[in-house]
Amino acid sequence: MPSWQDFQPFIVTGLALGGVYALSGVGLVVLYRATGVVYLAFGAVGAMGALIAWSVTNAGGPGWSGWLACVLFAAGVTVGYGMLFGPALAKRDPLVKATATLGLLLVLFGTMDLLWTTSGGESRALSLPTDNSGFTVGQIQINWTQVIGLAAGVVITVLTALFLRHTRLGTAMRAMANDREITATLGVPVRRVEAAAWLGCGVLAGIAGLLLADMVALDATTLTFLVISSLAAALIARLRSIAFTFAAAIVIGLVQNMLVPISSLSNYSDMTPFVLAAAALLVLVRRRVMTSSREES
Amino acid sequence: MQMYKHTSNVRGHLALVAVIGMAVLAGCASSPTSTGNTSSPAASSAASQSAAATATSQCGTKPGVTATGTPIALGGIVTNEAGTSFTDIANMAAAYFACVNANGGINGHPVKYYIETEQTNPAQIAAEAKQLVQTDHVVGIVGNTSIIECSIDSSYWQRLGYDIIDSGIAPECWSTPSSAAVNMGPRYSSDGAVQYALTQHVSKIAFDQSNVPGTGYIAAGPAALAAAARVPITQLTENVPITNADSVAIREVDAAGPNGAVVLNFTPPEALVILQAAQKLGLEDRVKIWGCSTPCNTDFLAAALGPKWDHKLFVNAELTPPDVTNTPTMSLYRAILAKYGKAVSGGIGSFSQMGFTEAEIAVHALDTITGPYTVASVNAAFRAVSNFNTGMLCQLWTYGTYAMHIPNNEDYTVTPDNGKMVTAQGCTQISSVDPQIAAYRKLAGVAALAP
Numbered sequence A: 001m002p003s004w005q006d007f008q009p010f011i012v013t014g015l016a017l018g019g020v021y022a023l024s025g026v027g028l029v030v031l032y033r034a035t036g037v038v039y040l041a042f043g044a045v046g047a048m049g050a051l052i053a054w055s056v057t058n059a060g061g062p063g064w065s066g067w068l069a070c071v072l073f074a075a076g077v078t079v080g081y082g083m084l085f086g087p088a089l090a091k092r093d094p095l096v097k098a099t100a101t102l103g104l105l106l107v108l109f110g111t112m113d114l115l116w117t118t119s120g121g122e123s124r125a126l127s128l129p130t131d132n133s134g135f136t137v138g139q140i141q142i143n144w145t146q147v148i149g150l151a152a153g154v155v156i157t158v159l160t161a162l163f164l165r166h167t168r169l170g171t172a173m174r175a176m177a178n179d180r181e182i183t184a185t186l187g188v189p190v191r192r193v194e195a196a197a198w199l200g201c202g203v204l205a206g207i208a209g210l211l212l213a214d215m216v217a218l219d220a221t222t223l224t225f226l227v228i229s230s231l232a233a234a235l236i237a238r239l240r241s242i243a244f245t246f247a248a249a250i251v252i253g254l255v256q257n258m259l260v261p262i263s264s265l266s267n268y269s270d271m272t273p274f275v276l277a278a279a280a281l282l283v284l285v286r287r288r289v290m291t292s293s294r295e296e297s
Numbered sequence B: 001m002q003m004y005k006h007t008s009n010v011r012g013h014l015a016l017v018a019v020i021g022m023a024v025l026a027g028c029a030s031s032p033t034s035t036g037n038t039s040s041p042a043a044s045s046a047a048s049q050s051a052a053a054t055a056t057s058q059c060g061t062k063p064g065v066t067a068t069g070t071p072i073a074l075g076g077i078v079t080n081e082a083g084t085s086f087t088d089i090a091n092m093a094a095a096y097f098a099c100v101n102a103n104g105g106i107n108g109h110p111v112k113y114y115i116e117t118e119q120t121n122p123a124q125i126a127a128e129a130k131q132l133v134q135t136d137h138v139v140g141i142v143g144n145t146s147i148i149e150c151s152i153d154s155s156y157w158q159r160l161g162y163d164i165i166d167s168g169i170a171p172e173c174w175s176t177p178s179s180a181a182v183n184m185g186p187r188y189s190s191d192g193a194v195q196y197a198l199t200q201h202v203s204k205i206a207f208d209q210s211n212v213p214g215t216g217y218i219a220a221g222p223a224a225l226a227a228a229a230r231v232p233i234t235q236l237t238e239n240v241p242i243t244n245a246d247s248v249a250i251r252e253v254d255a256a257g258p259n260g261a262v263v264l265n266f267t268p269p270e271a272l273v274i275l276q277a278a279q280k281l282g283l284e285d286r287v288k289i290w291g292c293s294t295p296c297n298t299d300f301l302a303a304a305l306g307p308k309w310d311h312k313l314f315v316n317a318e319l320t321p322p323d324v325t326n327t328p329t330m331s332l333y334r335a336i337l338a339k340y341g342k343a344v345s346g347g348i349g350s351f352s353q354m355g356f357t358e359a360e361i362a363v364h365a366l367d368t369i370t371g372p373y374t375v376a377s378v379n380a381a382f383r384a385v386s387n388f389n390t391g392m393l394c395q396l397w398t399y400g401t402y403a404m405h406i407p408n409n410e411d412y413t414v415t416p417d418n419g420k421m422v423t424a425q426g427c428t429q430i431s432s433v434d435p436q437i438a439a440y441r442k443l444a445g446v447a448a449l450a451p
Helices: A002-034 A043-059 A063-089 A094-115 A144-166 A170-177 A180-185 A192-215 A220-225 A225-236 A242-258 A267-294 B004-029 B044-059 B087-101 B122-135 B150-162 B184-199 B213-227 B245-256 B268-280 B299-305 B330-342 B349-365 B375-382 B435-444
Strands: A134-137 A139-142 B072-081 B111-118 B140-144 B163-167 B179-181 B206-212 B231-237 B259-265 B289-292 B313-317 B409-415 B422-429
Touching: A002 A043, A002 A225, A002 A242, A002 B245, A043 A063, A043 A094, A043 A192, A043 A220, A063 A094, A063 A192, A063 B150, A063 B184, A094 A220, A134 A144, A139 A144, A139 A192, A144 A192, A144 A242, A170 A180, A170 A192, A170 B122, A170 B313, A180 A192, A192 A220, A220 A225, A220 B375, A225 A242, A225 A267, A225 B231, A242 A267, A267 B072, B004 B330, B044 B330, B044 B435, B072 B087, B072 B122, B072 B150, B087 B111, B087 B330, B087 B349, B111 B122, B111 B140, B111 B299, B122 B150, B122 B375, B140 B150, B140 B349, B140 B375, B150 B163, B150 B179, B184 B213, B184 B259, B184 B289, B184 B313, B184 B409, B184 B422, B184 B435, B206 B213, B206 B245, B213 B231, B213 B435, B231 B245, B231 B313, B259 B268, B268 B299, B299 B409, B313 B330, B313 B422, B330 B349, B349 B375
Parallel strands: B072 B111, B072 B140, B140 B163, B163 B179, B206 B231, B206 B259, B259 B289, B289 B313
Antiparallel strands: A134 A139, B313 B409, B409 B422
C-alpha cells in the first residue's frame, strides 16, 4: 500500500480532472432539466471542437482563435441539434431523446476519424499556455491548467446555481424541469428557454473539450467517451442537483486517480464512474423502499 | 405510488448507463475507411513530382511500359478500426506494386493487390483469409498487419502452403513457420529500448505498456534483459485509451526512481499523452532517461513533444531512419510515395517503410520465378529469399524454412532533435538474452549487416 505522501500528487490530478468532469456534468444536468435530454454527444462535440482548435493553431492561427473556434463550433452544433430535433422529440420518452443524441455522437465520431486520421501513426497535442507555469506545494508540482480545471468546475457550478435561482431565464428553466406543458401555458417562451439551455450546454462542451484535450489527450475516441465520467456524476445526482453533481464529479476524479498508485487496483480505476453510479443508484432505491415501507406500516 | 415512480426513474437511469455502454462498444466496433483522399506530405511540389517520375522508373525492368499480362493476385489483411489503423502499410505496398505495374510489371505481369480490412473480429478475419484464397485466388499474402490476424490464420496459411510476408504484431507472427515479418514487433522492439537504457547504466527500469492480450509475452523479453543485467524492472500496464495520463506519468516516474529509466510500449498517441503529461508536471528530468519501442519513432511525435525531450527520449527504430538517409532505395521509397502514395496518409514513416519493404521483398521473389505464378511457385520463391538487401533494415533479410522467423533482429536507436527523429545509436543486435532471439539465432544464425 503506498504511503500518504505517494498519494498526494494523485490527489492534485484527481481534483483537476474532477473539476472538468463537474463542469461537464453541470452542463448535462442543466440541459436535462430544461429539455429532458441526456446529451450523450457532449464529449464528441467537445472533441471535434478541440480538433478544430488544433487545426486552426497548426495552420498558424493564434491560440485564442483556436479556442474560440472550438467553443463556437461546440455551441453551434449543440444549438443546431437542439433546434432541429428538440421540438420533434419533445414529447418522447427521455430514453428515446438520449438515444437520438447517440446519432449525433456517431456522425461526429465518424467525421473526426475521417478528417483527423491516425492510420499513419499521427499523434496530435493541444497545449494551453498555462501548462508551462505553476507552483509547488511541498514536493508536488501543480500547473495552472490543473488549477483552472478545478476552478472552472467550482465557478461554473456556483454561477449556474445563482443563474437558475436569481434570473428570469433560470426560473423558467426550473419551471420547465417541473412541467413543460404548464410552463408553456403560463406564457413562458419554451423554445427560447430551450435554446438558451442548448447554448449553455454547447459552450460548456467546448470549454470541457479544450481542457480535457490538454489534460488528457487530443484523441477523438478518448474525448468522446470521457463524457461517461461526467454523466455518472450527473446520474449520482439523479440529474437534478447541481451541487451533488459537482461533489460526485470531484469524488469520481479523486477515486479514479487515487487508485492508480495501488498496483492491484490500478487497472480497475476506469471502472470508477460505473461502480460509483451503480452503487449510488442502488443505495437511493434501497433508501426509498425503506422510507415507503415505514410510511405504509 | 411514490415508490413506483422513483423506481421507474432509477430504472431509466440504469437504462441510460446501458445505452452509454452500447455507445462505447459502437465506437470501438466502427469501421471507418478513410485513407483514400488524404494527400501525402511528400507530394508537395512540381519539382519533386519530376524527380519522382525519374526515380520510379527503377521499379521495373521496362521503364514506362505498363504491364498487360495475366495479373498475379496478391492479398493482405490489415486492422482498420477506431483508434488503430494499419492501412498505411498495405496502401504503401499497393503503391509499390502500382509502380512496378507501370514499369514492366513482373516479366510483363501486373500485380493485382487485394486489401482486406478488419476490426479485430476473429470470425471476420478468418472469413477474409478464405475470401482472399477462394474468391480472389491470391497466390501470395503480403503486407498483413493486424492485431490478431497471425493468431487466427497462421494454421490456415500453413495448411494451404502460404508463407506470409508481413508486419507482425501478435506473437505468432514470429513464432510460426508460415510468417516472416519485416519488423521486430512489440516484444523485440521493447527489448531494444530496454537494452539501450541498460547501456546508459540506469539503476531501475519501469516498463509500461497497454493492458491488452499478449502483454505477458511482450514483457518477458525486457524482463529477461533486465534480469541478466541485474537491474530491477517494474512491469506496469495501462488501460487504453489513457484517460488519466498525469497519474500514469507520476506512477511511472515513481517506479523508475531518479537514476532509472521509464520505457514505454504504446501507440504514438498514447505515448504522446504520457510524455506530455510528464512534461506538464515537470517529471521529464525526474528519471535518467525515457525509452520507447518503435511506434514512437515518428516525426509527428518529435514535433509535438518539443525540445525538452531532445536527447532525453530514446526510441527503438526497426527501420533505417528515412530523414537522414540518401541511398537509392530511400530515393525510390520517397519517389513511389510521392507518385503513387496518395492513400498513405502518414507519408514518410515506419508504416510506409514497412509496406515498401514487404512489397520490395515480394517483387524480388516474384522476379525469380520462371514458370507459372501459382501458390506453390510464389510461396517457394518467398521462402527462398535469402540475404536480401532491402535497403531499409540493418541486416540482410532471409525467409528460410525455419520453425520460427525473426529476420529483423538488429536495430537503431533514435531521439528527438529539433522536431525530427535523429539517430542516437547505429545498428545494434538485440541481445540473445531474450530466449526467443536465442532460439531463432540457433536456427538461422546471425544475419550479415546490410552493406
